[in-house]
Amino acid sequence: xxxxxxxxxxxxxxxxxxxxLRCNYSSSVSVYLFWYVQYPNQGLQLLLKYLSGxxxxxxxxxxxxxxxxxxxxFHLRKPSVHISDTxxxxxxxNYGGATNKLIFGTGTLLAVQP
Amino acid sequence: xxxxxxxxxxxxxxxxxxxxLKCEQHLGHNAMYWYKQSAKKPLELMFVYNFxxxxxxxxxxxxxxxECPNSSHLFLHLHTLQPEDSALYLCASSRGTSGSIGEQxxxxxxxxxxx
Numbered sequence: 001x002x003x004x005x006x007x008x009x010x011x012x013x014x015x016x017x018x019x020x021l022r023c024n025y026s027s028s029v030s031v032y033l034f035w036y037v038q039y040p041n042q043g044l045q046l047l048l049k050y051l052s053g054x055x056x057x058x059x060x061x062x063x064x065x066x067x068x069x070x071x072x073x074f075h076l077r078k079p080s081v082h083i084s085d086t087x088x089x090x091x092x093x094n095y096g097g098a099t100n101k102l103i104f105g106t107g108t109l110l111a112v113q114p
Numbered sequence: 115x116x117x118x119x120x121x122x123x124x125x126x127x128x129x130x131x132x133x134x135l136k137c138e139q140h141l142g143h144n145a146m147y148w149y150k151q152s153a154k155k156p157l158e159l160m161f162v163y164n165f166x167x168x169x170x171x172x173x174x175x176x177x178x179x180x181e182c183p184n185s186s187h188l189f190l191h192l193h194t195l196q197p198e199d200s201a202l203y204l205c206a207s208s209r210g211t212s213g214s215i216g217e218q219x220x221x222x223x224x225x226x227x228x229x
Contacts, residue, residue, distance in 0.1 A: 043221050092157075102159070106154065
């Protein structure tokens with residue numbers, strides 16, 4: 001079955017420290033990968049996406065992610081976080097098909113502390 | 115207005131009420147989606163519309179009834195809901211669906227509480 005796993009429900013980190021949020025997906029021939037961020041009382045905003053090409057993808061707000069096909073992972077990283085990065089982060093996968101359907105993980109709350 | 119808007123932002127209803135959620139996209143997209151977001155669960159896709167035609171119904175109970183009169187507007191009609199239907203309902207849009215791996219743009223959601 002198609003699935004997306006975000007093992008960490010919450011990641012506490014101090015301001016200016018690096019962070020990695022993990023995402024693994026069930027293997028498939030074709031996958032298209034996304035990271036979304038949700039700030040309190042808001043909808044989801046796209047951070048970055050991997051459709052094809054370079055496996056290292058850079059997004060907004062200094063975030064980047066690396067597509068690793070052999071490990072079926074798409075981990076999100078930032079070298080130095082800010083208080084304003086506190087939010088819920090969702091990994092999502094499109095396995096192709098006719099409906100542009102996204103399968104989401106359960107989300108990781110990034111809690112940045114001063 | 116820009117992007118994807120949703121009204122109302124908050125809704126409290128009894129189990130016997132009938133209400134509707136509204137979504138409007140100002141992006142010129144052709145596909146629209148309804149998602150349910152419950153605490154500690156992945157976002158659940160409910161319905162997909164492409165060029166006003168429903169292309170996916172993810173086994174949603176009939177007490178949820180979607181309507182898509184045109185590519186810019188999407189409604190979710192609610193009746194005789196259960197307390198477990200309380201959640202954040204998110205609307206999204208994208209350029210299209212068939213043959214398209216496109217970014218979905220999300221609205222802010224409607225926080226629904228069923229008493």
